[in-house]
Amino acid sequence: MNNLRLTCSGSAALPTSVFRRWEKATGQIMLERYGMSEIGMALSNDGLNPQNRKAGSVGKPLPKVQARLIDAEGKDVTHTPGASGTIQIKGPNVFHAYYGLPEKTAKEFTSDGWFITGDVGTRDSDGLYYIMGRMSVDIIKSGGFKLSALEIERELLEHPNIADVAVVGVPSEDWGEVVATAVTLKPDTTLTIEELKPWCYERISRYKTPKLLRVVDELPRNLMGKLDKKAVKAMFA
Template identity: 40%
Template structure:
């Protein structure tokens, strides 16, 4: 089956298959435009794409995939140093970008994507093991690494999500996520093109734009859903949707409850990484619990281990690093065999670096990153996410991030950064101590105006200092 079978099987099914902002394109036009791009790629191993929220980006990505060329999305807001690293590390011979894009003297030649170009060349479907994408992801140290995502991994992930979310060609997907991450690009663009149905990318995930799109399936990150919940009229307009999905970061329980009250939807939460695509999710036909991400998708296995590699019990409270195995795993880090080897166990499990719990019924709860969200204080192992949830339960708190900071006696202490109104740090410490074990209370609370976040809404804890 073609990776983009929903597009290639019946390109004339929708006259408005893809809409980005106020511009629309039929499936037939998309296929012919993308084929014109493929004609110009002639045997290149990889090609960079200026990943703006535009029809040109969709055409460029599809063109690369038709030609069997691995697509390297370049964030449009990336700085010169990051951009130069991506170009150099990936070795791309060209950058696909809208006509008129300025040439970077230190970058590869620009191949313009002109939506007036058309081609009817027929390309054979590339082998399943060919790379589809190279997605650059930043770790805690060093330059971003290029995760090589195979075509079969993309197909397996999307097919498993179609099963979990009852995703069909009748769906109209609406989102406004960046097109250089798994969430916005793989799920948000390639999903409709494989599974059928239409896509409306609203360019900016504004609550009013979401409300006016009339979709059946909506994607967002927690900050988007928080903004939707703060606009009751926009939230109520989503009552007619079939499914609301949140990912890329943990959704606060208060936002889950607020959206349920306003939209009648219990939002679907899911978990994944660049290197694994989506591995765990709640289902369209099943229950949904605030703060949990459900069960492994079809053909995915998970386990929890401690620092020694021993299995951690699935009792709902024991913390362990989440390991995953399944058909959606990446092929490896480009040019980084050392990092690739370090990311896997001897028997092939991928180390996510995320701390989680699993209850006896298999429900997964993601606590956070092992490097920043597992706090070892006075002999206790404390999950930052549990403390953050407790802080967010206070009516005066709108945002919270918890980290471990050095302590001369405890090793680490629980330190919180909180956006709040009408409450003191001491009051918040007492509030948490009344909800959780006393050793989990923050020993220090910093009241701040805002938390540093990535474009997908994840708090950048490395920028918080205690």
């Protein structure tokens, strides 16, 4: 490991537990970044100064890249620490158009030329961005709150019995949606929702605590290895 200069994480949110274990095992502080096919790499933690990297954050816009957060009412909340909004990106890194799909292209860009990523994030007082997840599957609207499935997943991965986890919102007449989680367990362990709830109450707010639990042998993933959240939701249908 002495010759290892840099390790990076991308494609999916890096759990805080993995961030810490990797540093302990290798001495490397993982560099986490944010990008997608349409924009290349847009946000990044400090590439030169590892001590400035924060677990759970994807950092700041790269040179010549602009980023902003737009809330559900269309208000720019970029400079309101902790406020959530859809991440929009502008810069020379952004693609020009979807080939042969002018209507889709027009839908994914604002009138002033910002690309709408479809991801929801927040920004702290230091200007660092945090990904809450895809608006379509990772934002759970429960009892008037907008909850980040990724945030809850990061906490659940700290449970000593949980090997892997997927959090989704499922319909509820009373709450709009409730938090549900599917998990795989470490060998020779068990877990019930009655055991999980009090463990969560000590670490996260009660309204973020899963109300439904499924223990499975394997979580569904697509060809890229990403969680298939639609398939996870179907487990609770």
